[in-house]
Amino acid sequence: MDIRLDNITHSYDDFEIMRDISLDIPSGQIVCIVGPSGCGKSTLLRIIGGLERPSSGAALQLGEPPAGCLNPLTYIFQDFALLPWRSVAGNVSLVLEDHGIKDAKAQAIIDDVLARTKLADFSKALPKQLSGGMKQRVAIARALAVNPAVMLMDEPLSALDSQTRELLMDDLVDLWTRQPFTAIYVTHNLAEAVRLGHRVVVLSRRPGQIREVVDIDKPLAERAFGDADLDSHQKHLWQLMRDEARAADAELINV
Amino acid sequence: MSDTGKSVVFRGGGFAPKSRRWVGLAVFVGLIAIAEWGTRSGWISALTMPKPSDVLETFRELYDSGLLFKHLGPSLSRLVVGATIGVSVGISVGVLIALFSYIRSGLVPLVAAIFPIPKIALLPLFVIWFGIGEGSKYALIAFGTFTPTVVATYGAVDNVDRTLIRMGQSFGLSWWSIVRKIVLPGAMPGILSGLRISLAIAIILLVAAEMLGAEFGIGAYILEAGSLYDLERLFAGVVILSLLGVIVSSLIGLVELWLLDWRT
Numbered sequence: 272m273d274i275r276l277d278n279i280t281h282s283y284d285d286f287e288i289m290r291d292i293s294l295d296i297p298s299g300q301i302v303c304i305v306g307p308s309g310c311g312k313s314t315l316l317r318i319i320g321g322l323e324r325p326s327s328g329a330a331l332q333l334g335e336p337p338a339g340c341l342n343p344l345t346y347i348f349q350d351f352a353l354l355p356w357r358s359v360a361g362n363v364s365l366v367l368e369d370h371g372i373k374d375a376k377a378q379a380i381i382d383d384v385l386a387r388t389k390l391a392d393f394s395k396a397l398p399k400q401l402s403g404g405m406k407q408r409v410a411i412a413r414a415l416a417v418n419p420a421v422m423l424m425d426e427p428l429s430a431l432d433s434q435t436r437e438l439l440m441d442d443l444v445d446l447w448t449r450q451p452f453t454a455i456y457v458t459h460n461l462a463e464a465v466r467l468g469h470r471v472v473v474l475s476r477r478p479g480q481i482r483e484v485v486d487i488d489k490p491l492a493e494r495a496f497g498d499a500d501l502d503s504h505q506k507h508l509w510q511l512m513r514d515e516a517r518a519a520d521a522e523l524i525n526v
Numbered sequence: 527m528s529d530t531g532k533s534v535v536f537r538g539g540g541f542a543p544k545s546r547r548w549v550g551l552a553v554f555v556g557l558i559a560i561a562e563w564g565t566r567s568g569w570i571s572a573l574t575m576p577k578p579s580d581v582l583e584t585f586r587e588l589y590d591s592g593l594l595f596k597h598l599g600p601s602l603s604r605l606v607v608g609a610t611i612g613v614s615v616g617i618s619v620g621v622l623i624a625l626f627s628y629i630r631s632g633l634v635p636l637v638a639a640i641f642p643i644p645k646i647a648l649l650p651l652f653v654i655w656f657g658i659g660e661g662s663k664y665a666l667i668a669f670g671t672f673t674p675t676v677v678a679t680y681g682a683v684d685n686v687d688r689t690l691i692r693m694g695q696s697f698g699l700s701w702w703s704i705v706r707k708i709v710l711p712g713a714m715p716g717i718l719s720g721l722r723i724s725l726a727i728a729i730i731l732l733v734a735a736e737m738l739g740a741e742f743g744i745g746a747y748i749l750e751a752g753s754l755y756d757l758e759r760l761f762a763g764v765v766i767l768s769l770l771g772v773i774v775s776s777l778i779g780l781v782e783l784w785l786l787d788w789r790t
Contacts, residue, residue: 320696322696352693354712
């Protein structure tokens, strides 16, 4: 299933957040969206997932989601959004219960996704007992459990320290390599974007417009920390963004 | 400056009260001991305060005669039925107020208008509406627990982390699932602390409810003792209510331990 963004413009009251965003997200690829703060990248993600209505234009699903997909558009949130009163397994089972998947069938799915995210030993732990990196892995396990067609990742690593972030990036690359998934990955961190993105979309400051789309051809599995060609991509992206970011930073906040 | 240097003055600490066991009990025992000593030695006159040992004696007589349970039984059932009605309707209305704009705009002013009414003043009205029997007593206690529960509940639901609700929506959970699995558990800490207040109010209203048409009941017992200026029996009754309050509060504490062990 592909995603097409068709001329999306969005404003709150008279305040234009983004303008004329058109973009194709082909299945099996990770598309990173970067941009200065306030450019509407998280809002764009909410529009794609149906949590917000654009003022004009539309987010379209092209083709049917694959069989066995319970929730085609599935989020991974910056702050994990785990239910603190449910165990790791309970948090995963939450999203299965509403689809009538219970008992042995649910247990099989839970075991599978916890094994894929290396959480098998922690299924009974409560979120308060877990580190930030583990919490986000639980959220990833929960997303995998519904077999999404597209993962919508909203700064998934931004709440983590830089070492955990490196580890989790490796985990995401492993997951993708074993079973490619489609993802729209919003971040302000350019290192994450060049490491995980097959394609990086640079937005301008408010109102957010697409400034440039950078394709990175190097396979994910071959990208490593501090790669020279990734660095040159990252520098290029930073050149694009620097002035925008500075201007955005100097703006008065009135939203 | 000498070579040894001056040690840095410690200025942290404090502002973090810890639980010290037995101190609470010691305060009770100390106050009772002072009262006992004062009434015995005579600097507290018998009219000012009964002797604690006499109150204990009255309590023992009450227990031996079997009257204690004859009074306690009806009171407890009034408390349980009235508070159950008030709390469950209160939680439901509170959740509705928190979730629906029209209900919120319509009912919040109404609740604010009802809250400060002394429910005792409405007892005659309840007697007309629900009869002189148990009905009016249930209604009074239910009404008294309803308003604080509503206010605590909608405040608690308002404070539920919105990102958790968005998460539920993003996974396509049904409205009812979101309320049952995300909103209610998330609001539980606030609802339980509201329950402490509502149940204390229920105990207060017990005495008021038994003002009219009650032969037995702790409230009736206290009121009768009061009108006869029988201070020993008055105090014995008051002590029972206090104990009831302590028991209810520690029961809620247990429920919190059991339901809220996920809190950090």
